[in-house]
Amino acid sequence: MKSYICLCFLFLIAFSTMAQNEILNLWETIPNHKHTAENEGVEIKDVKRVFLTKTPTIEVFLPSKRSLNGKAVLICPGGGYRYLAYDWEGTDVAKWLNSKGIAAFVLKSRLPLSKSLITPHEAPLQDAQRAIRLLRANADKWHINPNKIGVIGFxxxxxxxxxxxxxxxAPNSFKEQSMDTISARPDFVALIYPVITMQDDFTHKGSQTNLLGSNPDDALKARFSNELQVTKDTPPTFLVHAGDDMVVPVENSLKLYNALKINGIKTEMHIYPYGSHGFGLAIGQGYLESWTNRFYDWLMEF
Structure with a gap:
């Protein structure tokens, strides 16, 4: 009997180990970094929040090989550039994407409040660029199409x-490795109640302060006001926002939509009358929950 119990226990341990998702460090040598005694923090209440990311990573979520359709999505959780809502706008979304046959990768990027950063506002984009490059470099391993890799952010x-x-x-300010020569352009972009502008009229003040500092100059605000950065090479974009969002005004999505339209970028936008801010997958929230269906329908065109 004891040997049977031990065998079951060992099986459970083995199964648990097999069930863990692969987590990959983005960098061998982290750029824009200095050594400090600062530690990464995790708070788990209604949502798992990650603070002061020390080592940026991607967590890999793959559907069964039979379900894979070749598409992949890098997921950027929100949190006002103060923390990452890692499960609510990260792993939960990854599991939903897997149910649709889509490979998903949750980005744990560095956060600009960290004292371990030399130039704080550059670190998140550096990590996002590197993550896309890492996905393309490992496309064969994960059975994804390197030309069908996109990003979704909340x-x-x-x-x-x-x-x-x-x-x-955006050019790198550090010594490049071969990985950094791979294209970081996503093939499609999905933005869910996004902060877009850093201009004072409609920005989310917390995100602006956390990313750019308490008194950013006009040039820095313009550089990170993405409605001003759209070009003919910007990828096709999908937008979702709630009209009653009092945290990140819907004008953020409207401004970007207008810029995308002017530049001839294929764009789809859904403005829901309710939902406020931070609704995630909107499970149980009436027809707001249908935004994921709209996104999936749009995504199937790529």
């Missing part, structure tokens, strides 16, 4: 995703 994660979509070719 709230401040939407700002990071839109920065990647408009500034994917």
């Amino acid at each position: 709230s401040a994660g939407g700002h990071l995703a839109s920065t990647l979509g408009t500034q994917f070719d």
Whole structure:
């Protein structure tokens, strides 16, 4: 009997180990970094929040090989550039994407409040660029199409995703490795109640302060106001926002939509009358929950 119990226990341990998702460090040598005694923090209440990311990573979520359709999505959780809502706008979304046959990768990017950063506002984009490059470099391993890799971002994660979509070719300020020569342009961008502008009229003040500092100059605000950074090379974009969002005004999405339209970028936008801010997958929230269906329908065109 004891040997049977031990065998079952060992089986459970083995199964648990097999069930763990692969987590990959983005960098061998982290750029824009200095050593401090600062530690990464995790708070688990209604949502798992990650603070002061020390080592940026991607967590890999793959559907079964039979379900894979070749598409992949990098997920950027929100949190006002103060923390990452890692499960609510990260792993939960990854599991939903897996149910649709889509490979998903949750980005744990560095956060600009960290004292371990040399130039804080550059770190999130550096990590997002590197993550896309890492996905393309490992496309064969994960059975994904390197030309069908996109990004989805929520709230401040939407700002990071839109920065990647408009500034994917931003030059590196560090010594490049071969990985850094791979294109960081996402093939499509999805932005859910995103922070887009850093201009004072409609920005989310917390995101602006956390990313750019308490008194950013006009040039820095313009650089990270992504409605001003759209070009003909910006990827096709999908936008979702609630009209009653009092945290990140809907004008953020409206401004970006207008800029995308002017530049001839294929764009789809859904403005729901309710939902406020931070609704995630909107499970149980009436027809707001249908935004994921709209996104999936749009995504199937790529």
